[in-house]
Amino acid sequence: MSSSSSPPAILRFFEQAGELGILFIQTLKNLLRKPREKRIFIQQMDEIGVRSLPVVAITAAFGGLVFGFQTYTGFYEFIGSGSEAYSGAIITLGLTKELIPILVGLMISGRVGSAMAAEIGTMKITEQVDALFSLGADPIRYLVVPRTLAALVMLPALILFGDIIGIICAFAFNLLMGVNAYIYMKNTLLYVEVWDVVTGMIKGGVYGVVIAQIGCWQGLKTQGGAEGVGRATTRTMVIAAILVLILNFFISKALPGDLNI
Amino acid sequence: MIHMEELYKSFGDKKVLRGLNLDVDKGETMAVIGQSGSGKSVLIKHMIGLVKPDSGKIIIDGVDICCLTLKEFYDIRRKFGLLFQAAALFDSLTVAENVSFGVERYRDHTPQEIRKIVTESLDLVGLRGIEDLMPHELSGGMKKRVGLARAIAYRPEIILYDEPSTGIDPIRADAINDLILRMQQELKVTSVVITHDMVSAYKVADRIAMLYNGEIIETGSPQNIQQSSNEIVQQFIHGHAEGPIKEW
Ligand SMILES: Nc1ncnc2c1ncn2[C@@H]1O[C@H](COP(=O)(O)OP(=O)(O)OP(=O)(O)O)[C@@H](O)[C@H]1O
Ligand SMILES: [Mg+2]
Numbered sequence: 256m257s258s259s260s261s262p263p264a265i266l267r268f269f270e271q272a273g274e275l276g277i278l279f280i281q282t283l284k285n286l287l288r289k290p291r292e293k294r295i296f297i298q299q300m301d302e303i304g305v306r307s308l309p310v311v312a313i314t315a316a317f318g319g320l321v322f323g324f325q326t327y328t329g330f331y332e333f334i335g336s337g338s339e340a341y342s343g344a345i346i347t348l349g350l351t352k353e354l355i356p357i358l359v360g361l362m363i364s365g366r367v368g369s370a371m372a373a374e375i376g377t378m379k380i381t382e383q384v385d386a387l388f389s390l391g392a393d394p395i396r397y398l399v400v401p402r403t404l405a406a407l408v409m410l411p412a413l414i415l416f417g418d419i420i421g422i423i424c425a426f427a428f429n430l431l432m433g434v435n436a437y438i439y440m441k442n443t444l445l446y447v448e449v450w451d452v453v454t455g456m457i458k459g460g461v462y463g464v465v466i467a468q469i470g471c472w473q474g475l476k477t478q479g480g481a482e483g484v485g486r487a488t489t490r491t492m493v494i495a496a497i498l499v500l501i502l503n504f505f506i507s508k509a510l511p512g513d514l515n516i
Numbered sequence: 517m518i519h520m521e522e523l524y525k526s527f528g529d530k531k532v533l534r535g536l537n538l539d540v541d542k543g544e545t546m547a548v549i550g551q552s553g554s555g556k557s558v559l560i561k562h563m564i565g566l567v568k569p570d571s572g573k574i575i576i577d578g579v580d581i582c583c584l585t586l587k588e589f590y591d592i593r594r595k596f597g598l599l600f601q602a603a604a605l606f607d608s609l610t611v612a613e614n615v616s617f618g619v620e621r622y623r624d625h626t627p628q629e630i631r632k633i634v635t636e637s638l639d640l641v642g643l644r645g646i647e648d649l650m651p652h653e654l655s656g657g658m659k660k661r662v663g664l665a666r667a668i669a670y671r672p673e674i675i676l677y678d679e680p681s682t683g684i685d686p687i688r689a690d691a692i693n694d695l696i697l698r699m700q701q702e703l704k705v706t707s708v709v710i711t712h713d714m715v716s717a718y719k720v721a722d723r724i725a726m727l728y729n730g731e732i733i734e735t736g737s738p739q740n741i742q743q744s745s746n747e748i749v750q751q752f753i754h755g756h757a758e759g760p761i762k763e764w
Contacts, residue, residue, distance in 0.1 A: 290621070383604050385606075389564055391618060393586070452627060
């Protein structure tokens with residue numbers, strides 16, 4: 256395909272958004288149809304959830320440490336010695352609502368989204384997707400639905416896991432710096448609500464669906480050999496990561512700050 | 517059984533099918549011959565709806581497949597078994613899981629029955645005791661034969677063979693010819709066999725069709741084809757470099 260004949264960028268954007276939209280609608284339509292691919296669903300839960308635990312643990316631990324460190328420094332230097340014990344609530348809110356969801360979303364875009372694109376892309380170019388179709392398995396129901404559902408379930412769980420690690424690491428850092436543990440904890444429990452953690456998990460659910468859909472979409476449209484698979488993989492990573500960042504902002508704006516109506 | 521009328525199909529600027537007509541009758545074995553890249557694989561993918569024509573009509577068992585719902589199409593697909601040119605085995609599944617894939621979806625069987633069907637199907641293609649291997653542990657020819665076992669395991673009415681003997685040693689290749697004949701005689705299947713191997717085409721086919729320039733330029737019994745007055749057909753079946761076919 257020569258570049259001179261390709262349509263302008265804005266048209267291409269809408270074309271691609273359309274493709275993704277169609278895939279999403281097809282996924283919803285196939286969500287409840289039988290046969291359900293339970294085995295693949297469980298495999299994918301393992302792949303997306305269990306196997307991501309080490310990566311998420313490291314990411315969340317260092318995210319928590321650096322956030323704890325900077326907040327500590329901020330309070331200590333700009334507000335004064337002793338005030339840093341009040342940083343607990345800010346650190347915990349920042350971690351659960353924003354930092355952990357973003358970090359986990361980005362890591363999973365790289366680890367899971369691109370793996371989906373590579374696997375499905377390889378199946379596409381080796382005609383395995385055609386073979387599925389000829390043997391009575393709908394590629395959307397067989398490949399896309401279980402991956403999307405598994406990501407929808409596992410991402411909130413990973414984020415909750417990341418929250419716990421991040422909060423512990425930030426707390427541990429503050430303890431090491433000699434912060435008053437009692438005030439730190441009391442403040443945290445006073446200001447942080449379950450809803451704040453849930454906000455982050457809701458974000459996780461959205462990211463899960465978005466990452467899986469992009470990985471599957473890019474995989475299913477892969478063309479042209481190993482190079483094509485490479486392109487699909489990189490594209491998935493980039494598009495998913497950008498969408499995670501954009502969506503993070505809009506979900507933060509859209510969700511209420513608390514649930515006391 | 518299979519009726520294709522005035523099919524046109526292009527990929528980008530490349531016109532692959534240009535007004536192709538082909539009829540395959542119930543119970544017959546039709547061999548399709550033609551140069552590499554002439555569109556033979558594309559042709560059989562049209563039959564089961566993997567590729568949609570730009571224009572033209574495809575009628576399978578009296579049903580026009582252009583405008584079916586997914587559910588209706590499912591019933592058409594289960595009539596077909598397709599052996600892919602490059603086998604297209606699922607590389608994350610074992611040999612047994614590959615072979616049972618269609619059986620599980622198209623037929624109602626207990627797990628024991630399925631295991632038996634898997635063994636029988638592998639036996640038919642001359643493979644034994646490889647049920648638990650993964651596709652990457654097989655040789656090229658073994659993959660092809662597992663692909664064939666997978667395509668015949670659920671007893672389809674129509675079998676499409678995309679170069680069944682390519683990449684297989686001559687003895688095994690002839691065993692596959694016998695298998696194709698047996699499927700026709702014992703199970704009354706309708707077959708379309710794509711092949712470059714003229715000896716095999718003469719042996720298994722009731723009729724041979726030659727695809728050239730996006731059209732079927734000649735159809736006839738092996739004898740008719742051998743005695744064809746069409747120079748293109750003559751050049752192809754005798755494999756001469758010199759003749760009316762120039763492009764490659
Ligand atoms: N999905 C596709 N996208 C673009 N072009 C395609 C596609 N599928 C097939 N083609 C083109 O269509 C033409 C016919 O391909 P096809 O695979 O049917 O050839 P063939 O007759 O089976 O050849 P061979 O004997 O080598 O298998 C080729 O030029 C190929 O490049
Ligand atoms: Mg071919």
